[in-house]
Amino acid sequence: MKNKVKAVLMDTGVDKNHEYLKDNIIGGMSFSCDDEYITADDNYEDENGHGTSCASVIKREFKDVEIFAVKVLDEKGRTNIQILEEALKYFLDKNFRLINLSLSVIENEEVEDLYGICGKLKEKGKIIVCSLANGFEKSYPASFDNVIGVKGFILEDENSFWYSKDKDIQCIMDNNPYMNCKPGNSYALFGKCNSQAAGKLTGKIARMLSEEPEMTFESLNDKLERMARRKNWTEKDLEASKRYPDFKKNLYDKNSPILLKTADAVKEALKLDKSDGIYEYGLFSRKIGLTYDNCFEVLKKLEGKFNIKFDYPNISRYDFVSIETLTDLVAKTLSYQKDNI
Template identity: 55%
Template sequence: MENICDMNNKVKVAVLDTGIDKEHDYLKDNLVGGIAFECMHDYIFISDKFDDEDGHGTACASIIKKEYEDVELFVIKILRKDGITNIKVLEEALRYLLDTNIRLINLSLSVIGVESVKGLFEVCYELFRKGKIIVCSLANDFDLSYPAMFNNVIGVRGLTLDVDDSFWYNKKYDVQCVMDSNSYISCDINNSYRLPPKCNSYLSAKLTGKIAKILSEKPGITISDLNDKLESLAIRNHWNSCDFDECSRIVNFKLDLYDKENDLLIKVADVVRDCLNIEDNNEKLFKCSLFNKEIGLVYDNCFNLLKKLEYRFDVKFNYMDISKYDLVSIYTLTELVERYKNL
């Protein structure tokens, strides 16, 4: 408990998730401790075994750090490898945080289909009364889940917005934040990286990181003032359900960026063909998204492609700055390589 109760100006974030890769090069210097809660035979057990076996918690932690480099991460493992937990485990983990000086809590999880969330609401309310800030993702493809819908929790959902890395915010809405859903490479277990799919979990982590940065600049900010600050940073403060049916930002494949005879484009295409086992005469490589099923790029093999490009062109990518839009076509991918070659 000592390393989470020292009073200082550092911003500590409690990440309640699947754990963390303790030895990940990107995260290990930010990790200040951890604990695990597990339910077995109707009893809740506490241990120090908070290693991540899934990757979800590691990804969320890295997204938080990307938004605020100096964040201190305290990890509470409550989700199993399959991403499931018992609501009582969640309640107990939150109750544990009542007597710590950790003010910011990330919950990239949701509770649906339970008979009662009264106990969960009560512990969230106790945390809120103590000035603690809970950020929670809305369940994917649902309009209602908990604790995101509680009035003492900041709820987050995703949408393709007009501006990359932007968000909407209204403190009076049930789900206060709508975050742009463009995916960026994030950390994975085994000291690796991965492009995560569109998921509210990762957007909750993103907002948590942004709030951590605000807290680093204004440690004593009240929750009311924080809400006002987030509204001022948002590109929009009012919306309705009809806005969720509109996708206003169109992905730019940059088809005219390079001539097909461009030397760098040809070399990048060779790497893509080798990585994805594409035939040399497959012209769809130059006409379709790389994520087209006939091309074969998917979330799980993006990092492997990036490693092959690093080796071929003797460059070193900053993985966390690479988004799906950088990988969407052979042209955007070539532009990415060119950008790093010119550094």
């Protein structure tokens, strides 16, 4: 029997009413700075969207996770170290094993107290997972030895991760973008960032804790290292790590009804005038104009044309790279729904 795992998500808040997340959100609160005082209240509405996206990343890895949302970032994704410290201290004696952070401090002169708080949380059996600041080699608390630091990269395959308990940033997690939740029951591609990578590892750890609730920080480190594709790597190894999407060229005849209908839906959603380019260029090219933010509009248009319902959280960037890959997604969805009527 699997045990319930409660995870604290410290971010911009979360959309507790989102159809995909509403059964996983067990509550929340916020910390903010008011006239030099740190105040707490129960309003954790996500005015940015980042926290809602991270919550759906975590759930994709472990659908039964229970998420307690803590809003420490404002609508522009900003906070200060005092807010973070007070938020972390609040959970010293609360019944949560797992804390996910997608925020960072760059200046190491300011982090002594933060390090001490993370140490106390570790002593209490808490496991903190934190993303490295995008574009930096070192940030805090990700680089602390009492925190699991995570960086995203494109690895050998989507299920790959590298792990070394001896490195400052212990985990390199594959971060191919997926459709993730946005406030207002919407979705967008979210990924190729360290926040997604941290959420992905948090979800994996939540699943592990559900099976082994007594697992310690040290035993978790050991197990993750055993599970990892690599335990040793250099920057050159990262630079050499590549994976290219399959554009599925010529998978469908150019007169195939499903291909033509899919192309029509894309042209309508993106308001394209010319028809030929959609078969020649990648959908994310400037010629076509697909972006991470308008993929949802394309999917909604396809749902209307084909009378289907997509499983959004399991759709990745690779499903959008060409008109053929998108047609294949439609075909598989049609087949699945036919088999499950």
